[in-house]
Amino acid sequence: DQQVKQNSPSLSVQEGRISILNCDYTNSMFDYFLWYKKYPAEGPTFLISISSIKDKNEDGRFTVFLNKSAKHLSLHIVPSQPGDSAVYFCAAIAGANSKLTFGKGITLSVRP
Amino acid sequence: DSGVTQTPKHLITATGQRVTLRCSPRSGDLSVYWYQQSLDQGLQFLIQYYNGEERAKGNILERFSAQQFPDLHSELNLSSLELGDSALYFCASSVSEDASYEQYFGPGTRLTVT
Numbered sequence: 469d470q471q472v473k474q475n476s477p478s479l480s481v482q483e484g485r486i487s488i489l490n491c492d493y494t495n496s497m498f499d500y501f502l503w504y505k506k507y508p509a510e511g512p513t514f515l516i517s518i519s520s521i522k523d524k525n526e527d528g529r530f531t532v533f534l535n536k537s538a539k540h541l542s543l544h545i546v547p548s549q550p551g552d553s554a555v556y557f558c559a560a561i562a563g564a565n566s567k568l569t570f571g572k573g574i575t576l577s578v579r580p
Numbered sequence: 581d582s583g584v585t586q587t588p589k590h591l592i593t594a595t596g597q598r599v600t601l602r603c604s605p606r607s608g609d610l611s612v613y614w615y616q617q618s619l620d621q622g623l624q625f626l627i628q629y630y631n632g633e634e635r636a637k638g639n640i641l642e643r644f645s646a647q648q649f650p651d652l653h654s655e656l657n658l659s660s661l662e663l664g665d666s667a668l669y670f671c672a673s674s675v676s677e678d679a680s681y682e683q684y685f686g687p688g689t690r691l692t693v694t
Contacts, residue, residue, distance in 0.1 A: 500680045511582060511670050511685025557622060564678045567636050572622040
């Protein structure tokens with residue numbers, strides 16, 4: 469039973485355009501969401517997070533939107549850069565003493 | 581460089597064998613997490629230790645065990661290995677026992693069971 473779903477395995481966008489990476493979840497107890505980015509041969513690195521009490525969090529070129537009623541979140545990257553090409557994992561947690569549940573990841577390719 | 585080190589980088593072994601993966605967390609971090617990433621799966625949480633004690637358990641098989649030592653490094657022991665155990669194993673560390681805090685991941689150990 470996959471509680472965090474990233475249904476699109478890959479996304480390709482032109483440099484300078486917006487990248488929108490989507491994530492859906494099924495567990496209504498999730499109250500905190502994170503995005504991690506992973507380059508080949510490296511471990512994932514934290515990118516941005518959002519609490520369920522908010523619907524938007526922004527950090528530079530990265531913005532995460534949360535729609536609790538739809539159990540959906542998205543990561544927007546504007547403008548996209550070739551260095552953003554990586555695998556992006558969506559993760560969620562239900563409470564402070566819980567574990568992180570990750571999606572399968574989306575491979576983003578930004579074309580120069 | 582996340583500051584988390586994992587050894588070895590690669591490991592090839594036969595079915596039925598036992599291996600030990602090692603992780604050194606970032607300086608000052610008390611939490612260590614272990615994750616498994618198989619071919620078509622996301623990161624699956626295995627187990628968390630905080631300051632030497634087991635804090636949370638995920639989908640960890642009984643054939644797998646882990647521990648965190650007084651110097652805070654951690655080892656993941658995998659025994660009676662099966663072909664399906666072939667995966668990338670990541671260790672992550674964090675300053676907090678709360679898993680929502682930023683976790684710093686090591687580069688992983690790629691295990692191949694033949």
